[in-house]
Amino acid sequence: MTTTSQSTARLAVDGGPPVRDPTRPWPRWPEPAPGAEHNLAQVLHSGRWAISSPAVDGAELFERRFARDFARYVGSRHCVPVDHGSSALVVALEALRLPFGSTVLVPALTWTASATAALRAGLVPVLVDVDPLTGCVGPDQLDTSVDARAVVAVHWASVMADVPALVAAADRHGMAVVEDAAQAHGGTWEGRQAGSMGRLGCFSFQHGKVLSGGEGGAVVTDDDELAPVLEELRADSRRYRRDSTPRGELDLEESASVQGANFCMSEFNAAVLCAQLTRLDAQHAVRNANYALLTELLADVPGVRLLQPPPRQTRMSIYEGTIIFDELPPGRTNADVAAALTAELGKRCYVTDEPLHRSVLLRPWTKPVLAPLAERFVELHRDRRYPNTERLADRSVQTHHSTFLGGERDMHDVAEAIAKVLTVR
Numbered sequence: 551m552t553t554t555s556q557s558t559a560r561l562a563v564d565g566g567p568p569v570r571d572p573t574r575p576w577p578r579w580p581e582p583a584p585g586a587e588h589n590l591a592q593v594l595h596s597g598r599w600a601i602s603s604p605a606v607d608g609a610e611l612f613e614r615r616f617a618r619d620f621a622r623y624v625g626s627r628h629c630v631p632v633d634h635g636s637s638a639l640v641v642a643l644e645a646l647r648l649p650f651g652s653t654v655l656v657p658a659l660t661w662t663a664s665a666t667a668a669l670r671a672g673l674v675p676v677l678v679d680v681d682p683l684t685g686c687v688g689p690d691q692l693d694t695s696v697d698a699r700a701v702v703a704v705h706w707a708s709v710m711a712d713v714p715a716l717v718a719a720a721d722r723h724g725m726a727v728v729e730d731a732a733q734a735h736g737g738t739w740e741g742r743q744a745g746s747m748g749r750l751g752c753f754s755f756q757h758g759k760v761l762s763g764g765e766g767g768a769v770v771t772d773d774d775e776l777a778p779v780l781e782e783l784r785a786d787s788r789r790y791r792r793d794s795t796p797r798g799e800l801d802l803e804e805s806a807s808v809q810g811a812n813f814c815m816s817e818f819n820a821a822v823l824c825a826q827l828t829r830l831d832a833q834h835a836v837r838n839a840n841y842a843l844l845t846e847l848l849a850d851v852p853g854v855r856l857l858q859p860p861p862r863q864t865r866m867s868i869y870e871g872t873i874i875f876d877e878l879p880p881g882r883t884n885a886d887v888a889a890a891l892t893a894e895l896g897k898r899c900y901v902t903d904e905p906l907h908r909s910v911l912l913r914p915w916t917k918p919v920l921a922p923l924a925e926r927f928v929e930l931h932r933d934r935r936y937p938n939t940e941r942l943a944d945r946s947v948q949t950h951h952s953t954f955l956g957g958e959r960d961m962h963d964v965a966e967a968i969a970k971v972l973t974v975r
């Protein structure tokens with residue numbers, strides 16, 4: 551790492567020369583995998599753009615193929631694809647059939663969908679603090695004072711929640727564990743995949759995720775009774791026929807054991823995802839090697855580190871690289887540091903999503919249909935504190951996983967930029 555010129559340099563954000571040559575590109579995201587174009591063209595001309603379309607000549611729907619491939623990848627018995635990660639959480643929580651207004655624990659450090667999904671499922675999210683080292687909810691954060699019936703275990707940024715420990719603790723209190731693995735495809739905990747350890751696991755395939763179909767989501771489970779319920783919840787109370795489909799008929803039958811809605815994944819999304827999944831493990835290997843290198847390089851920079859996985863996490867799925875500062879440069883916020891790093895690197899660095907207890911995106915009282923839940927939500931959040939969440943959110947800067955999809959030189963640039971931003975005034 552070059553540090554000699556730093557004391558005399560000016561920050562790029564103040565008009566100085568940037569650490570990285572602006573003409574050097576960063577890896578593009580998303581990058582179409584081999585086969586994606588072919589799959590898309592196949593859908594385009596197949597006469598079947600949705601799973602709710604009449605069968606044609608016995609060709610398999612991409613949605614079915616993706617469900618099978620992804621279930622195998624995660625190591626779960628069932629996978630039900632949906633249109634968004636948020637919908638995955640809604641149908642997963644609905645599948646638990648909890649009484650209206652039941653409380654569900656949700657970590658404060660997550661995207662708003664982890665909590666709004668609970669509201670959409672007729673439940674009240676109760677925001678809890680996170681583990682100070684991982685940013686995830688752990689057994690110590692299981693608040694037993696609100697009679698919660700479920701906990702949404704979010705795997706945050708690149709590290710995993712200790713789901714086996716959460717399941718053990720939650721079982722004692724009659725809570726179901728729903729994994730929110732929207733940011734964690736392919737992460738493993740003692741060899742077990744994110745999403746496969748709770749009662750249900752939910753994924754997002756939105757544009758920025760490590761596995762992307764533009765939009766999309768999926769629920770996985772080993773529970774043979776929940777799987778058909780999930781199918782109905784996402785396809786207007788219909789599920790796939792168990793017999794073969796006559797030509798011109800729908801693959802869906804009106805089994806109707808529960809009120810569903812349309813959360814179906816389009817054939818276009820599924821076609822892209824089938825191809826992208828074949829690249830995921832190779833991309834993990836590149837990102838993880840670069841992450842390890844950056845971790846090493848930052849060991850030479852006092853007061854800063856990359857978020858590290860707990861010892862029992864056996865593989866990281868790096869959705870965001872989280873740079874944590876012991877102390878920020880005097881007079882600067884982490885948003886200032888993020889802007890300075892962005893200017894040095896020509897790659898967007900940013901602060902984490904606003905923690906939910908102070909996020910403007912979580913306001914159930916603005917929607918009449920949520921009124922009874924909103925009242926309880928407000929009541930339950932008086933006087934709650936989130937010290938670990940606040941500290942992590944206010945002392946960290948993040949960068950997208952595509953930052954780690956290039957070569958070693960990129961990591962040297964990032965380390966140099968961090969050192970410069972910390973030393974140059």
Ligand SMILES: Cc1ncc(COP(=O)(O)O)c(C=O)c1O
Pocket residue numbers: 634635636637660661663664704730732733753754755756765766767
């Ligand atoms: C932790 C988490 N949960 C849920 C979601 C929602 O997924 P989607 O945007 O596909 O609805 C996201 C998306 O960013 C997320 O990061």
